[in-house]
Amino acid sequence: MLNEAGPYRFGTQIVSRDVALALKTIGYEEPTRIQSDCIGPLLAGNDVVGQAHTGTGKTAAFGIPLVEQADPSQVFIQGLILVPTRELAMQVRDELVRLAQFRRLGVVACYGGQPISKQIAALKRRTHIVVGTPGRVLDHLGKGTLRLETVRTVVLDEADEMLDVGFLPDIERILSRTPRNRQTALFCATMPSLIRRIVGRHMRSPVWIRIGSEIETSPDVRQVYIEVLEQDRVRAFVRLLKTQVSGGKVLMFRRTKAGVDNLAQALQRQGIAAAGIHGGLVQSERNAAMRSFHAGELKVLVATNLAARGLDIPQVSHVVNYDMPQNLEEYVHRIGRTARMGRDGTAITFVTEWDFPMLDLLQDSLAGELKQETLPL
Structure with a gap:
């Protein structure tokens, strides 16, 4: 358990006691660079474009603010995270469950290769955050088993990979079903022109955060x-x-x-x-x-x-x-x-x-x- 009376901090950022306890339980002691740079702007309500390579801790960079801002007492979908693959959907879902373990938030992953009936049943339960691949999210929207009118934050994770495999039309269709005043965060490793198209069309004066260069490799x-x-x-x-x-x-x-x-x-x-x-x-x-x-x-x-x-x-x-x-x-x-x-x-x-x-x-x-x-x- 936490010994201090508060305020609770993760690096320089003040977080709630529930999130601080989750971070301690997980074993996160100090934020990575992408976390240090992103958590504050996201908690302040800004749109964010984060450019960083795999393994830098970006899931927690958007996951911590998402968990902090979601209201457990309001049982509707407040956050949507789009990812390119089934494996990443499961990984992000699991990380958010760990971050939200003391917040009573429901997190559901929607992806292909799994019977959609299981996901429909999960969505009918206490759901606050959905993680999904674009194709399966559109399937749910078409069936009416997922509604996005209440979404407050959308995260496009590994956006460059989603664009590489042709998900741009799907992403734009999904975004059109969310409120115009939502918060949007986009994370990528590279910056192709289509990324800038999404930023220009669907984001509002985002904070740009870049960790390292596109050719930077780990010294380890x-x-x-x-x-x-x-x-x-x-x-x-x-x-x-x-x-x-x-x-x-x-x-x-x-x-x-x-x-x-x-x-x-x-x-x-x-x-x-x-x-x-x-x-x-x-x-x-x-x-x-x-x-x-x-x-x-x-x-x-x-x-x-x-x-x-x-x-x-x-x-x-x-x-x-x-x-x-x-x-x-x-x-x-x-x-x-x-x-x-x-x-x-x-x-x-x-x-x-x-x-x-x-x-x-x-x-x-x-x-x-x-x-x-x-x-x-």
Whole structure:
């Protein structure tokens, strides 16, 4: 329990006793930079655009103000959070439940791959905050099982990823169903032109907050590349696994769903506990893979960029770019899955004969952080 009589603080920001107790229970002692910069403006009612990479604590940056401002005694939907993937919807929902554990707020996640009847039943209960993917939120709006006229705050989380997969029309349809005087917060890692279109059309004089630059990487990530023939990448990884990767977990990236499946099967044939995750799998398959990876039953998780976006796996020791990232931002996002919350990590990029132009771009941009290594004998 909290000993002090108050006021209760998270960093320099005063929070309620209920939220302070939740933060203490969770183990949050000091805010991250994105939290320090966002919580105050959001509590003051400002619209906010926050640009920060994965692993910086942005869920709590908008979650703490959302939980603080929601009124438990008013049993209607007060907050809406839109996210690009099912996994991220579940992750954000779980974080908000933890933050609201002493506030008696109902938080419901709405996403595809789960029977909509379960979500309809949940929405009929005590619901104050909804977290959802755009497609499933529109399904509920069409059925009349979700109403947004009472929403006070909308959060667009990982907005750049939602735009990348074509969710802009869906997002705008959803926003049109919310009050014009709502508060809007938008979080992204990159700043494509479509983001500025959303800001211009749907936000009111937002506070802009940028944590780091688009090419900034964590100093806790050891970045290396290994030149390898395209057809030798599986053999090269198996060798790395035997010589360099001991007790940690490995997240490998491929560009396509078929590539994920093929690589996971190739690793399994080598006796490696591996599984793949991508948007083409049914929800039960994705959940089973994640449970096994969390439990340590799997050594390697192979994923597409989008599937990995919502994964909450703090113990990833190695990220392996089996396929070369297609741009600098993608590289930074991928390697940001390791060395999270103060841990060290290693990012290994395989460079085939086709990848040298992209390698040159990465080396020019990363100022010597990406170093060559040879495959262990």
